[in-house]
Amino acid sequence: MKIHLRRKKLKSGKISLYLEYYKGRTKTPDGKNKILRDFEYLDLYLTPNPETPAQKKKNSENLELAEQIFTIRKAELIQGKYNIQNDRKGKVGFLEFYEEMKEERYQSKGNYDNWDAAQKHIEAYSPNHITLNDVDVKFIKGFKKYLDTVAVTKSQKKLSQNTKHTYFNKFKACLNAAFEEGYLKENYIKKVKGFSMGESKREYLTADELQRLASTTCSLPLLKRAFLFSALTGIRWSDVNKMKWSEVRDEGMDSENTPIFRIVFQQKKTDGVEYLYISKQAREFLGERRAKDDRVFKGLRYSAHMNMQLLRWCMHAGINKHITFHSARHTNAVLLLENGADIYTVSKRLGHREIRTTAIYAKIIDKKMKEAANLIPKLDLKMD
Structure with a gap:
């Protein structure tokens, strides 16, 4: 991800200062490239062609403040990149973060449904107060054990090997994303082996x-x-x-x-x-x-x-x-x-x-x- 400090001229004539977060590209359903961007509007404005000392001073102060915010946001990005945990991010609820990761997959129905099905078991296992700061190897092993020994289907049957494999993989993908985005100081999921994929019988005709x-x-x-x-x-x-x-x-x-x-x-x-x-x-x-x-x-x-x-x-x-x-x-x-x-x-x-x-x-x-x-x-x- 890249961050840029941008300026935009408004209809009022003032110039708005904002941050643009470039998150790469994706493919739309019709095969076209789409640039992924987020914006953070700073509520800081510049007066174009300032004439009075007051206008010049205000421009200077707002620009300096925007630069400081820009520097902070870049530092937060670097913290995530170099495994330096951001305390603000670490306080985000684990279940809340999983929900966000799931909703990002709404366009892929099959994948979204798997994330949604896994979420029901994650919510049954994880207390609501758990934050990403609380995630560690013990927490991850606990969820794996829960899938293996406690979790059941709607018909009260034990989960199949492939279902356990699928649900743990969604849990794993969530934690990988949390690490990559700077919410976790260490990628703990790499220390826990997941479920192997079971080989299902494939019936066919000669x-x-x-x-x-x-x-x-x-x-x-x-x-x-x-x-x-x-x-x-x-x-x-x-x-x-x-x-x-x-x-x-x-x-x-x-x-x-x-x-x-x-x-x-x-x-x-x-x-x-x-x-x-x-x-x-x-x-x-x-x-x-x-x-x-x-x-x-x-x-x-x-x-x-x-x-x-x-x-x-x-x-x-x-x-x-x-x-x-x-x-x-x-x-x-x-x-x-x-x-x-x-x-x-x-x-x-x-x-x-x-x-x-x-x-x-x-x-x-x-x-x-x-x-x-x-x-x-x-x-x-x-x-x-």
Whole structure:
């Protein structure tokens, strides 16, 4: 962060003195760069072209006072940068600071919801009077123990390993921010190891199962088209559900007379813009083009009834797995890797931010390779 002493001419003719805090840049939802600034107005003014001794004196005094405030604010910034705790900042309530950090993430719904869910447990653990001055290793270890031994879900069940991992990471991000902004004299969170990420089971369909499903009638044809489209493309339910015709690009033919189709969309989960090539068959599942603002899968909605029909469709196809709509995305990843796609390409197609997320599917493929080693019937040998 950078601080500047600025001047602004007002309609009255006077010049207002204020501080500008430059906090870097961010991306707006439409992809444009936005400069992040805060302002501190000092209620100090200068008279332009002073004529009387009194005006000149007042200008000099106000400018000197503004310079002193400017120096103090720069010193506060340096205190944070060089681990010198600012006493004023240290008196800020921990829960109050967490609330501010959470609200900064309001534009990212999934992340905001996780911060909000973690906050309920942080508030249950931390007394209201705790300030950032009170935060230390003991306090942090106490919260970790609380998540591990005390915290429960709404249904009074212990938190899963991944939930503990997520909630502690939000707690950790808050304290990292407090240190970076000079509210903590030491980054205590680095001294406490967090929860490791648990490996959840990813249910998917084999190529044979997907073919059987495609050949089986579904009571909801719209669901069938949407699910098979997701299995062929890897697109999440949230992005399939909101997809509009303006995002579907029919781009003609390539040099070998093969039709080119792409989906250009903004991922709901990550806000990242994706440019995804899709196959001719995947395009056929979308049907005839309609108005650009129309939803492609108009009438599709998430409900218990739809989930039940998906399971019934699977049972009619002879598939006894607990398949959800998200299983289509898992299926796409596994089939791509099984058929020779490299992990980097699969990661890009799925819109993963980190390759380690995609690596979980590679472990599934490795397991299948091990299983294949035992598929050959045992030989009945008679040794000479």
